[in-house]
Amino acid sequence: MNVEAIKSIYFFEMARMRRTLLQSVISPVITTSLYFIVFGTAIGSRIQSIEGVSYGSFITPGLIMLTLLTQCIGNGSIGIYFPKFTGTIYEILSAPVAMTEILIGYVGAAASKGLIIGLIILATASFFVDISIAHPFVMAVFLVLTAVTFSLFGFIIGIWAKNFEQLNIVPMLVVPPLTFLGGSFYSIDMLPPFWQAVSHFNPVLYLVSGFRWSFYEIADVNPLLSLGMVGLFLAICLSILGWIFHTGYRLRS
Amino acid sequence: MASVVSIQNLTKTYGNGFEALKGIDLEIEEGEILALLGPNGAGKTTLISIVCGLVNPSGGKVLVGGYDVVRDFRQTRSMIGLVPQELTTDMFETVWNTVSFSRGVHGKKPNPELVESVLKDLSLWAKKDNMLRELSGGMKRRVLIAKALAHEPQILFLDEPTAGVDVNLRREMWQVVERLRENGVTIILTTHYIEEAEEIADRVGVINGGKLLLIEEKTALMKKLGRKQLRLELAEPLKILPDSLSPYNLTLSEDGAALLHEYQGEEGDGSIASLLSMLQAENIHFRDLSTRQSSLEDIFVALVGEQA
Numbered sequence A: 001m002n003v004e005a006i007k008s009i010y011f012f013e014m015a016r017m018r019r020t021l022l023q024s025v026i027s028p029v030i031t032t033s034l035y036f037i038v039f040g041t042a043i044g045s046r047i048q049s050i051e052g053v054s055y056g057s058f059i060t061p062g063l064i065m066l067t068l069l070t071q072c073i074g075n076g077s078i079g080i081y082f083p084k085f086t087g088t089i090y091e092i093l094s095a096p097v098a099m100t101e102i103l104i105g106y107v108g109a110a111a112s113k114g115l116i117i118g119l120i121i122l123a124t125a126s127f128f129v130d131i132s133i134a135h136p137f138v139m140a141v142f143l144v145l146t147a148v149t150f151s152l153f154g155f156i157i158g159i160w161a162k163n164f165e166q167l168n169i170v171p172m173l174v175v176p177p178l179t180f181l182g183g184s185f186y187s188i189d190m191l192p193p194f195w196q197a198v199s200h201f202n203p204v205l206y207l208v209s210g211f212r213w214s215f216y217e218i219a220d221v222n223p224l225l226s227l228g229m230v231g232l233f234l235a236i237c238l239s240i241l242g243w244i245f246h247t248g249y250r251l252r253s
Numbered sequence B: 001m002a003s004v005v006s007i008q009n010l011t012k013t014y015g016n017g018f019e020a021l022k023g024i025d026l027e028i029e030e031g032e033i034l035a036l037l038g039p040n041g042a043g044k045t046t047l048i049s050i051v052c053g054l055v056n057p058s059g060g061k062v063l064v065g066g067y068d069v070v071r072d073f074r075q076t077r078s079m080i081g082l083v084p085q086e087l088t089t090d091m092f093e094t095v096w097n098t099v100s101f102s103r104g105v106h107g108k109k110p111n112p113e114l115v116e117s118v119l120k121d122l123s124l125w126a127k128k129d130n131m132l133r134e135l136s137g138g139m140k141r142r143v144l145i146a147k148a149l150a151h152e153p154q155i156l157f158l159d160e161p162t163a164g165v166d167v168n169l170r171r172e173m174w175q176v177v178e179r180l181r182e183n184g185v186t187i188i189l190t191t192h193y194i195e196e197a198e199e200i201a202d203r204v205g206v207i208n209g210g211k212l213l214l215i216e217e218k219t220a221l222m223k224k225l226g227r228k229q230l231r232l233e234l235a236e237p238l239k240i241l242p243d244s245l246s247p248y249n250l251t252l253s254e255d256g257a258a259l260l261h262e263y264q265g266e267e268g269d270g271s272i273a274s275l276l277s278m279l280q281a282e283n284i285h286f287r288d289l290s291t292r293q294s295s296l297e298d299i300f301v302a303l304v305g306e307q308a
């Protein structure tokens, strides 16, 4: 294991993120605050509590997940896409590092940054609404697993993307609908049966539900099933990466 | 001398079906400076990229220090430093960070003194805290060299290091190369500037169309293939060449004021001595004489032309 190389990639990435930290923290914090003002305070005060949890508190886990997903996919993809785009990737590809080490460096950094921002959102939320965390350990497991999984997913997108449009299409077009329709802002019990059934095909539902359970012990699906789904998605990402590394897809001609 | 890079029947066909390398065999000796010449698209970069691990070979094999570049990539890549042809830089990084990163990613422990000396050698010390986008093209080229040297490679590949580089930097670069060679580093460079190969290389290889046309010690090559030309400035112009001079490979310049004699480098002496005495006999006097040895460039053009 080339530990020096992993450290170098990780800290190089973290330094790059630190330079852009301000914008990458400020924008989610502002967005989340807006959500809390609009949904939590303005509209939320007229919405009855859901299973004994006030609406503002109810939406907090979903908002954190929304930010975490967006951040991890974004960081994971740009981290590898950018050197590919500028050509500096030659250095990593000609260095004595295995692809798994490259992956650990980049994905580790992307997930770290996602987690930092997720925790900042959590802190922001606590200014607006009451938050209680029933199962901190489970919450931490969900956060870390989600961060790692979606950073891996981002890494795959970064390798696949040939231009900036392709790079942005997943975070912009796919993630928000999945999150909004994944029960971030409502319990899927509120949906008509047909849409409830459709929702069960949405992976984000499982994430948000399990994550919310760690806060308030209310869930749309069994928390263990949630955990299983995250694990499944992680396994899928890892196998795609295994194939990419094996074939050198879009990295080595 | 032991060969440090051994390339055996190496082929490369790119994904689009293009055959960029058609069976290259090449032994690179430890401590030598090898210049690879070849026109655009000859396959020089492809060859280097396979040795460095950027491109997967289609057939054949490459050993570096006895290790296979595909299977034992950790060993081979730690020995190699690469300065790519394209100027690719992290625009928003500082010189110091990007050079230190190169060391780390090659698995070497941080060593600020070494990075400092590399930057000083390449006249980059004053710019160490500048972002790369604030540097000129030639300075970026130096940064790429510094990055390649930061992990103390035993073998250095320079892919057209002097493209877009001014005379001063070129001189500096050759000093650095010279120093590296004194420390036993093997250096492989590609270039379009034939004077460059002529000036610094020990051996010269010519690649065209994915084939290695020739690889030879530079001086031997010049001797073997180099044609010489003797030019005699005549005291009085001649209209035609006397018949007695016809056995000598002679041409008269257009104005008749000079005689040109072409001869093969090796056969030299004999023909010239007899030519001169024959001139004496014919009562042709000359004011001045000069000889010119054809350069690598002539050799190169002749070789590549022959192939086409």
Ligand SMILES: Nc1ncnc2c1ncn2[C@@H]1O[C@H](COP(=O)(O)OP(=O)(O)OP(=O)(O)O)[C@@H](O)[C@H]1O
Binding pocket: A253, B014, B015, B016, B018, B020, B038, B039, B040, B041, B042, B043, B044, B045, B046, B047, B085
């Ligand atoms: N990724 C690729 N896919 C397909 N063909 C390629 C690829 N890279 C290079 N080639 C082709 O392979 C041939 C050799 O290219 P290479 O870059 O090795 O040439 P070169 O000798 O370095 O030329 P130059 O002096 O212009 O740098 C060229 O015809 C080029 O078009």
Ligand SMILES: [Mg+2]
Binding pocket: B044, B045, B046, B085, B159
């Ligand atoms: Mg080239």
